[in-house]
Amino acid sequence: MRFVSTAGKAPEASLKEALFAGPAPDGGLYVPERLPTIAPPVGGSFGDTAFAVARALFSDDITEDVLEPIVRESLDFDLPLVPLGDGDGLHSLELFHGPTHAFKDVGARFMARLMLHFLDREATVLVATSGDTGSAVAHAFFGLDAIRVVVLFPRGKVSELQRRLFTTLGGNVSSLSVDGTFDDCQRLVKQAFAERDLQGLVSANSINVGRLLPQTFYYFHLYAQLDASARGSLDVCTPSGNFGNLTAGLMAKRMGLPISQFIAATNVNDIVPAYLKTGAFEPRPSIETLSNAMDVGNPSNFARMLWLYDGSVEAMRRDVVGRAYTDEQTRETIQAVHRRLGYVLDPHSAIGYLGASESQAATRVFLATAHPAKFRETVEPLINDKVPLPPAIQESATRPEYVSAMSADYKSLKEFLTSS
Ligand SMILES: *Cc1c(COP(=O)(O)O)cnc(C)c1O
Numbered sequence: 001m002r003f004v005s006t007a008g009k010a011p012e013a014s015l016k017e018a019l020f021a022g023p024a025p026d027g028g029l030y031v032p033e034r035l036p037t038i039a040p041p042v043g044g045s046f047g048d049t050a051f052a053v054a055r056a057l058f059s060d061d062i063t064e065d066v067l068e069p070i071v072r073e074s075l076d077f078d079l080p081l082v083p084l085g086d087g088d089g090l091h092s093l094e095l096f097h098g099p100t101h102a103f104k105d106v107g108a109r110f111m112a113r114l115m116l117h118f119l120d121r122e123a124t125v126l127v128a129t130s131g132d133t134g135s136a137v138a139h140a141f142f143g144l145d146a147i148r149v150v151v152l153f154p155r156g157k158v159s160e161l162q163r164r165l166f167t168t169l170g171g172n173v174s175s176l177s178v179d180g181t182f183d184d185c186q187r188l189v190k191q192a193f194a195e196r197d198l199q200g201l202v203s204a205n206s207i208n209v210g211r212l213l214p215q216t217f218y219y220f221h222l223y224a225q226l227d228a229s230a231r232g233s234l235d236v237c238t239p240s241g242n243f244g245n246l247t248a249g250l251m252a253k254r255m256g257l258p259i260s261q262f263i264a265a266t267n268v269n270d271i272v273p274a275y276l277k278t279g280a281f282e283p284r285p286s287i288e289t290l291s292n293a294m295d296v297g298n299p300s301n302f303a304r305m306l307w308l309y310d311g312s313v314e315a316m317r318r319d320v321v322g323r324a325y326t327d328e329q330t331r332e333t334i335q336a337v338h339r340r341l342g343y344v345l346d347p348h349s350a351i352g353y354l355g356a357s358e359s360q361a362a363t364r365v366f367l368a369t370a371h372p373a374k375f376r377e378t379v380e381p382l383i384n385d386k387v388p389l390p391p392a393i394q395e396s397a398t399r400p401e402y403v404s405a406m407s408a409d410y411k412s413l414k415e416f417l418t419s420s
Contacts, residue, residue: 003030006307015061016118022203050217074109081225101371104136111210112140128185135165152185168399180408215248230363237263237355237366241294243301265355273322279313290347338383346372
């Protein structure tokens with residue numbers, strides 16, 4: 001598969017080049033030059049469906065006997081499609097059964113094994129996190145010892161539960177507690193890539209094609225799990241922040257998956273729903289909400305969405321409707337869905353639920369992007385009950401943490417990276 005830049009001024013890249021490059025040299029994002037068309041598989045496990053889609057995407061670059069273990073080992077957990085209510089067509093696609101209980105495990109784990117496959121020198125993955133990304137990336141690379149991971153996080157600003165998911169790993173994972181904000185952490189990572197004075201640095205942020213493309217797998221998987229009678233009129237709602245997840249869904253549709261319409265659901269950071277309404281894309285500083293992994297004021301994958309529709313808002317509107325919801329609506333929904341259906345939503349999935357429940361399609365699916373236990377400070381008072389912690393999270397609460405403290409300057413980061 002060849003990759004081109006959304007900005008249109010960079011040379012074509014191979015899968016390996018795009019995987020290790022981060023953004024394209026012209027500042028655009030890499031996108032597949034041409035998406036293959038496939039007949040959507042039905043039945044089968046997530047691994048089976050993922051392998052069928054991966055084969056269509058990557059067969060030019062990786063032989064099947066090498067690709068299959070990459071798929072099977074990275075995606076060895078289930079992503080069940082759970083019907084809610086009494087056969088009224090609403091379903092939750094639970095993407096949170098990976099090791100860190102958020103959907104980012106899918107992309108991060110596949111990317112890690114893809115990188116290991118193409119790696120021909122020592123590499124350090126450098127990543128800044130406010131929670132979910134650091135834990136998913138650290139777990140994805142943990143034990144793949146040819147690659148070292150360094151996670152930067154703002155001291156005191158990541159919840160203990162989130163922090164322990166990456167600080168208790170040890171081995172090839174180092175954690176740096178930065179005396180500063182998340183923006184400081186991100187600035188330091190950006191500077192490290194820009195200075196080009198450190199060897200073998202690799203980016204694992206959400207614009208990496210290695211994370212984007214495997215997210216198409218679970219859209220096919222949701223379809224594969226539906227009864228034949230439920231496949232006719234199908235809408236899918238994706239709770240969104242940087243819109244990588246939704247972009248993967250749009251790509252799956254391009255590849256032949258018969259989804260009628262996507263609902264792009266956001267919290268009050270409604271840049272994309274506003275674009276769909278007015279045709280104007282107007283990034284602005286993000287606002288803090290309960291669904292904090294979606295607090296994004298300048299969604300990084302918007303360039304890819306625009307590229308898919310040749311810059312036409314009318315064309316995008318045929319496939320995507322936008323909806324935005326407040327924290328108040330999020331709280332009400334967590335409470336009401338628990339009371340009516342006995343189902344516990346995290347704040348991000350609650351926004352997905354809201355979007356899907358406004359659709360008129362016979363079958364409506366929302367992507368449940370995080371386990372409610374990860375947001376139990378918000379969820380438990382609303383449902384007036386405990387949310388049991390999954391075993392992996394429980395275990396990390398008792399293990400020792402491996403953390404180095406660092407001030408928020410580039411010299412300290414460089415010293416750490418070159419001396420340890
Ligand atoms: C990252 C994240 C999102 C947003 O996904 P995007 O691909 O950035 O749109 C939604 N929910 C949760 C729980 C996340 O961690």
